[in-house]
């Protein structure tokens with residue numbers, strides 16, 4: 001149980017939206033989390049204060065933030081400035097001083113990457129999820145892979161590239177040769193610091209590698225290139241700081257070549273199977289490796305750990321960790337906990353509690 005002084009409810013600051021490509025998903029996630037923290041089981045335990053960060057990075061609270069939640073979409077930017085209660089980053093809402101525990105529901109850069117965690121740390125109040133290091137390592141695929149490698153976690157073959165080097169013809173030729181000889185075709189080219197499959201290319205030939213590198217370079221200086229494997233995609237949810245618990249395993253299946261942006265968000269082309277139809281042995285292995293992965297990159301509190309399973313070869317590879325997984329009605333994280341015995345109401349309460357462990 002949370003220690004609440006004078007039996008008063010704990011004031012929880014939920015921060016959502018964010019200056020990131022995943023802004024709209026964040027709003028959808030925040031609606032579900034806040035509704036669950038305000039439901040009949042939690043209403044006497046928590047007082048939720050909502051903070052909306054718009055796409056330009058400005059903070060809003062009070063009626064504006066509540067309106068965004070109510071609509072489930074960004075507020076009407078055509079509103080005149082005196083109609084709205086403007087709060088910029090230079091004039092952070094006074095309400096931040098009242099907050100006793102922070103809960104970030106921000107996906108992608110400027111929220112999942114250690115930036116907001118640094119701010120929470122400076123307020124001196126506990127927060128849900130990983131700290132600065134775990135968040136930053138969980139966001140950057142190059143750094144994450146290096147840390148996984150040090151921890152001995154199995155990963156598909158990969159190499160790194162940097163956008164700055166692509167304009168140098170010699171370096172580019174060497175890089176493409178390295179990709180072709182070390183990884184072969186097809187291969188995946190990914191900007192290191194994005195999510196939701198944004199900016200990723202699956203390349204089947206030399207010209208697609210060049211195009212993929214150019215696309216990724218527009219979004220990030222840091223680029224990862226990976227050997228493509230034919231694999232099932234399995235995911236495990238983790239929860240808790242003092243002691244990290246793992247959920248049952250879920251599987252994502254889709255009707256496209258790979259799990260790209262359209263497939264992720266179009267609804268009909270993908271489905272989730274929980275629990276994943278896999279052996280008990282494989283499930284235990286995934287849970288064990290999820291904990292190793294969290295430790296390797298200093299992730300705690302909340303995360304979803306994603307794996308590739310090459311069934312024919314019986315090979316399991318770690319793909320990535322998401323340190324602030326989605327909470328939309330179709331999101332794997334809350335579904336995995338529901339199937340593991342924690343409904344959404346219990347899950348969000350448990351997450352808030354975990355902040356002060």
Ligand SMILES: Nc1ncnc2c1ncn2[C@@H]1O[C@H](COP(=O)(O)OP(=O)(O)O)[C@@H](O)[C@H]1O
Nearest residue numbers: 156188194195196197198226227228229258259
């Ligand atoms: N090495 C790979 N082999 C096969 N499929 C891959 C590989 N890397 C990525 N993919 C496909 O691309 C999707 C997105 O890649 P991922 O690294 O998870 O990026 P994001 O962080 O955007 O989710 C994966 O879910 C998978 O379908």
Ligand SMILES: [Mg+2]
Nearest residue numbers: 196197306320
């Ligand atoms: Mg992914």
